[in-house]
Structure formats: C-alpha cells, structure tokens
Amino acid sequence: MTLMLHAGATPLDYAELRGxxxxxxxxxxxxxxxxxxxxxxxxxxxxxxxTVEEEHHGVTPDGMRYFGxxxxxxTYGDYTDTVGLRNSHDKTFPIGLSFGSRVFVCDxxxxxxxxxxxRKHTAQAKRDLPGLVGDLIEPLADQRDAQHRTIARYRxxxxxxxxxxxxxxxxxxxxxxxxxxxxxxxxxxxxPPHDWGVKTAWRLFNCVTHALxxxxxxxxxxxxxxxxxxxxxxxxxSVAGSANEEIVAA
Numbered sequence: 001m002t003l004m005l006h007a008g009a010t011p012l013d014y015a016e017l018r019g020x021x022x023x024x025x026x027x028x029x030x031x032x033x034x035x036x037x038x039x040x041x042x043x044x045x046x047x048x049x050x051t052v053e054e055e056h057h058g059v060t061p062d063g064m065r066y067f068g069x070x071x072x073x074x075t076y077g078d079y080t081d082t083v084g085l086r087n088s089h090d091k092t093f094p095i096g097l098s099f100g101s102r103v104f105v106c107d108x109x110x111x112x113x114x115x116x117x118x119r120k121h122t123a124q125a126k127r128d129l130p131g132l133v134g135d136l137i138e139p140l141a142d143q144r145d146a147q148h149r150t151i152a153r154y155r156x157x158x159x160x161x162x163x164x165x166x167x168x169x170x171x172x173x174x175x176x177x178x179x180x181x182x183x184x185x186x187x188x189x190x191x192p193p194h195d196w197g198v199k200t201a202w203r204l205f206n207c208v209t210h211a212l213x214x215x216x217x218x219x220x221x222x223x224x225x226x227x228x229x230x231x232x233x234x235x236x237x238s239v240a241g242s243a244n245e246e247i248v249a250a
Contacts, residue, residue: 018035098111170229188211209223
C-alpha cells in the first residue's frame, strides 16, 4: 500500500519517523512526538487483541503534521480493517484516531468512525495519552463487526441507475465529493478500473473512495458521511425492491 496524501506530505518508514525532531515545549504547548502516538496505539491495539500486520506513515515537509495507517490482521478476503492516525505539532488539528477499511486490490481507504483527543498538548495530556487512546480503542472489536455487516450489506444491495444518480447527488450535497469529482465517480461506475463486482452499493463505495484518493487519510469525516449516504441508499433500494416484489406477486 502507498499512503496517498493530498497536502504535499511524503511517506517515510517508522525508523525515519523516530528520527524526526519534535519542537521544544512551551509553558502552554507540549508537542507529543509522532512516533510516540504510533507506539501507544500499537501497544493498546495488542492489549485489546488486535494484530498490526502492516503500517504506513507520512509527514508534511516541515515534519509538523503526521498521518498514518495501521492495517489489522483480518479474516476478510479482499479488504482489511484499519486504524488511521493523525497528529500535529503546529496546532493544526488534535490527535485523531479513525477506524475503517482498506481494499486490497486498489488500496482504497475509508473510515467508518472518527475520534479525536480533545485535549491540548500539555504535560498532562502527554502523561494521560495511553489512557486516552485506550478509551478510543476499547470498543474497536464491536466497530469491526459493525463494519463487516455494513460491507456485507453493500455487496448484496443492487442499485438501479436512478438510485446511483440520486446517491451521487446526495454525496455532493453532503460535501463528500465536489462537483468536479462527480464525473470521475460516474466514469468508474460505468467502467471500473478494478474488479468491484456487479452494480451494487459496494461498487459505488469503491468508485467514490477511488476518486477521493489522496484526501481520505487527512479528512476521515469524508467517508463517515459516505457511509451515511450509502446506508440511506441501501435502505431505499431495499424498500423499492420489496415494493416491486409485491407488485409482481399481485
């Protein structure tokens, strides 16, 4: 997997991440080293029974902002569960953890839940980091199960062209995609660059995450809103399917 980043960040390995200089603390701001966040998250994941099989890291050129993705051991055939990490030394954003999925065939990344540590970088926050991260990771097993059920539903929900058109419009309204990306999504829907199966919600999900490549690691809320739109689309398609069955039966 290549960690695609939109804001000019470059990939680096963990050893290079450890070698980055952390800014000196001030009386009101105590930067938490990027690698320390990775270490705490890795340790906490292991404590709760999750195994990290692959990891990717990226930082902005000045080293101030960090983004990472940890892929977890999974029994799923063509996607794996992931944990996304964010940290900044320049107060751009708080520490963040996101839970989601990565599709093997094309490395599409998506998040179903996004959490931030709403604590300023102080000496107390640095001390309390393991507990704060633990509170976010403890429910991960249940979230992994919920994500699996969601993706299974996407795979079995066929979408009409009208449903797809409506879903893409709703994605635009929800600011998941811009007007300039609508064409990219529809092109992938009609002629997928990878094997995403027949015209189901799973195929549309991959079309959108593929078109958003480079933005998701930095803006996990994009795919949280994507899931909201697709869940509503699946519910609408199921109701329409049941109504059609009743008409045929009549």
